[in-house]
Amino acid sequence: PYSVDPASLLTRGNTNLRTELDDGDKMIPSSRIYKDNIILASKSFTPFGMSVRFTEFKEDYRLVGSQSTALSSFLTQDFAVTEKYFVIVQPALSLDLNSLVLGSKKCYQEALSPKGKTSQIVVVDRKSGASKKIDLQDTISVIGRIANAYDEADGNVTIDAINHERVFFGDGIKSADYANHVPRSQLVRVRVDVEAKTSDVTVLSDY
Structure with missing residues (x-):
């Protein structure tokens, strides 16, 4: 439902998005509102990562536009929207496909490893769909949530986000101590120069 009567809580408008989403799409667990538009993001897995689709609607869920981009990562949790771009983070995580095929790992989460990659910011032009990937500094480990993002007058993009020192609580899913092993x-x-494909990171709060 996208419209609910405030008194009776009866549904006044609903959609199942069947014409906009494919059967294999999985929703990224967040949505964004930019001016009068609602933006949802869905993902589908490929052998080499995932495809992320940004779908933009009016308030009554009339389709405005849709753009997609390919990521080489198998994990992403959040995205942001600016006047010009959809913004998403590609974490520095690798997937051990052999362990999944051979059965030593039972799911994608167990087969993920924070080794051998650099985190990237991916900006996708809302009109053309053209995307650019910008490497982040080594000080960035895993960005979980994006708090804010906006375009600057010089064409650069600024993103405020939460950076975690690691994605896992313990040595693995089964050994996690959720009371004591919370990542710092x-x-x-993050200030991104889209044309030069460079980034600069400033720590606003360290806790």
């Missing part, structure tokens, strides 16, 4: 986190500001 920082609020960081």
Whole structure:
């Protein structure tokens, strides 16, 4: 439902998005509102990562537009929207496909490893769909949530986000101590030069 009567809580408008989403799509667990538009993001897995589709609607869920981009990562949790771009983070995680095929790992989460990659910011032009990937500094480990993003007058993009020192709580899913092994986190500001494909990171809060 996208419209609910405030008194009776009866549904006044609903959609199942069947014409906009494919059967294999899985929703990224967040949505964004930019001006009068609602933006949803869905993902589908490929052998080499995932495809992310940004779908933009009016308030009554009339389709405005849709753009897609391919990621080489198998994990992403959040995205942001600016006047010009959809913004998503590609974490520095690798997937051990052999362990999944051979059965030593039972799911994607167990087969993920924070080794051998650099985190990237991916910006996707909302009109053309053209995407650019910008490497982040080594100080960035895993960005979980994006708090804010906006275009600057010089054409650059600024992103405020939560950076975690690691994605896992313990040595693995089964050994996680959720009471004591919470990863250290920082609020960081990432300024991205889209044309030069460079980034600069400032720590706003370290806690």
